[in-house]
Amino acid sequence: MKTMHPRLRELAFTLRRFLKNPLSVIGLSLVVIFGLIALLAPVLEPPKYADPYKIPHTGFHIEPSPPSAAHPLGTMQQQYDMLYGLVWGTRSAFRIGVLVVAANLFIGIILGVLAGYFGGLVDEVIMRITDIFFAIPFLVMAMALVVAIGRGLKAVVVVLIILGWPSYTRVLRSDILVTRGKDFILAARASGASHLRIMFTHIVPNALYSVLILASLNIGTTILTAAALSFLGLGSETGTADWGQIISLCRSWIVGTPGNRFAYWYTVFIPGFVISLFVLGWNLMGDAVRDVFDPRMRRR
Numbered sequence: 063m064k065t066m067h068p069r070l071r072e073l074a075f076t077l078r079r080f081l082k083n084p085l086s087v088i089g090l091s092l093v094v095i096f097g098l099i100a101l102l103a104p105v106l107e108p109p110k111y112a113d114p115y116k117i118p119h120t121g122f123h124i125e126p127s128p129p130s131a132a133h134p135l136g137t138m139q140q141q142y143d144m145l146y147g148l149v150w151g152t153r154s155a156f157r158i159g160v161l162v163v164a165a166n167l168f169i170g171i172i173l174g175v176l177a178g179y180f181g182g183l184v185d186e187v188i189m190r191i192t193d194i195f196f197a198i199p200f201l202v203m204a205m206a207l208v209v210a211i212g213r214g215l216k217a218v219v220v221v222l223i224i225l226g227w228p229s230y231t232r233v234l235r236s237d238i239l240v241t242r243g244k245d246f247i248l249a250a251r252a253s254g255a256s257h258l259r260i261m262f263t264h265i266v267p268n269a270l271y272s273v274l275i276l277a278s279l280n281i282g283t284t285i286l287t288a289a290a291l292s293f294l295g296l297g298s299e300t301g302t303a304d305w306g307q308i309i310s311l312c313r314s315w316i317v318g319t320p321g322n323r324f325a326y327w328y329t330v331f332i333p334g335f336v337i338s339l340f341v342l343g344w345n346l347m348g349d350a351v352r353d354v355f356d357p358r359m360r361r362r
Contacts, residue, residue: 083349083350085346085349085350086346086347086349086350088343088346089342089343089344089345089346089347089348089349089350090343090346090347090350091343092339092340092342092343092346093343093344093347095343096152096155096156096339096340096343097156099149099152099153100152100153100155100156101153103149103150103152103153106149107145107146107149107150110146114150114303115150115153115154115302115303115304116301116302116303117142117143117146117147117150117301117302117303118142118143118146119137119140119141119142119143119301120132120137120141120143121140121141122140122141123140123141124139124140125139125315125326126138126139126141126312126315126326126329127141128328129328133145135148135328135332136328136329138308138311138312138329139311139312139314139315140301140311142301142308142311144308144328144329144332144333146303147303147304147307147308147333148303148305148308148332148333148336149303150303151303151304151305151308151333151336152336152340153303154215154298154302154303154304154305155285155288155305155340158215158218158219158222158284158285158288159281159282159284159285159288159344160281161219161223162219162222162223162226162284162288163226163277163280163281163284165223165226165227166222166223166226166227166230166277166280167230167273167277169223169227169230169231170227170228170229170230170231170233170234170273171230171234171266171270171273173188173227173231174230174231174232174233174234174235174238174273175234175238175261175262175265175266176188177189177231177235177238178234178235178236178237178238178239178242178265178269179238179242179257179260179261179265181239185235188231188235189232189235191228192228192231192232195225195228196228200225200287201287201290203225204218204221204222204225204287204291205291205294205296207221207224207225208221208291208296208297209296213295213296213297214297214298214299215288215292215297215298215302215304217296218288218291218292218296218297219288222284222287222288226280226284229276229280230273230276230277233272233273233276234269234270234272234273236272237269237271237272237273238265238266238269240269241265241268241269242265244268246264247260247264247265250263250264271352274351275348275351275352276348278344278347278348278351279344279345279348281344282340282341282342282343282344282345283341285305285337285340285341286337286341288304288306289304289305289306289309289337290306291306292304292305292306292307292310293306293307293309293310293313294310295310305333305336305337308333309330309333309334312326312329312330312333313330315329315330316330
């Protein structure tokens with residue numbers, strides 16, 4: 063009987079660990095479902111305008127309309143279609159979350175490696191800058207920068223990239239401070255390997271697990287922050303398929319009408335529930351990444 067190839071054995075072990083945790087499977091399922099919705103958005107809700115992220119609306123009536131055959135999830139204020147906004151808002155959420163987290167991860171890895179590997183003055187300068195970022199309330203600084211740059215979704219993305227890297231830098235630096243004193247790093251130095259080779263061939267792959275877990279968790283947090291800025295009127299323009307903008311359009315109807323306080327409960331509950339599921343999926347995925355890829359968890 064043939065022995066299984068080491069890589070195949072490693073893959074089988076990884077899949078077993080992943081499938082052992084039902085919450086990890088639920089998280090992956092949620093992320094995959096949202097990913098399919100984002101991918102199939104043009105099929106599920108064909109665009110009505112040249113800009114597919116502009117939500118179609120059938121009038122300018124202030125009150126929302128209840129679910130109907132034409133609008134399965136009802137309409138928001140000014141008769142914007144709720145279902146269209148949520149479907150294309152899913153694609154917008156992936157664009158924002160993945161772009162911001164990828165940029166933060168890249169910056170955090172570069173600065174974290176420099177601070178942790180070289181130490182001394184380099185470490186002091188980088189870590190004091192990160193301390194300044196941590197000392198200022200995140201949302202307050204984000205609001206101020208968005209106003210300074212110019213309101214809009216692009217400004218929100220730029221601001222979240224500017225403010226999001228310090229946590230990755232600090233986490234990676236801590237892991238590198240532990241890793242750089244290991245025997246295999248000392249052996250690489252003794253063999254004459256360059257600093258660049260040691261950093262990105264030996265140190266980073268062994269210190270990367272924590273920031274990958276943080277990145278998977280931060281996608282949900284990034285979407286919440288972007289939605290909050292849009293809700294406050296600093297993000298997407300009115301009528302754009304953005305989850306925060308959708309809730310902003312519906313906020314006047316949270317308490318319904320004087321005669322029926324729950325008349326328009328769906329206008330806030332549905333987008334809020336969608337955002338909660340999206341964030342929950344990424345949070346559970348973060349736990350899955352930790353359980354599957356972190357060598358320290360494998361020993362348990």
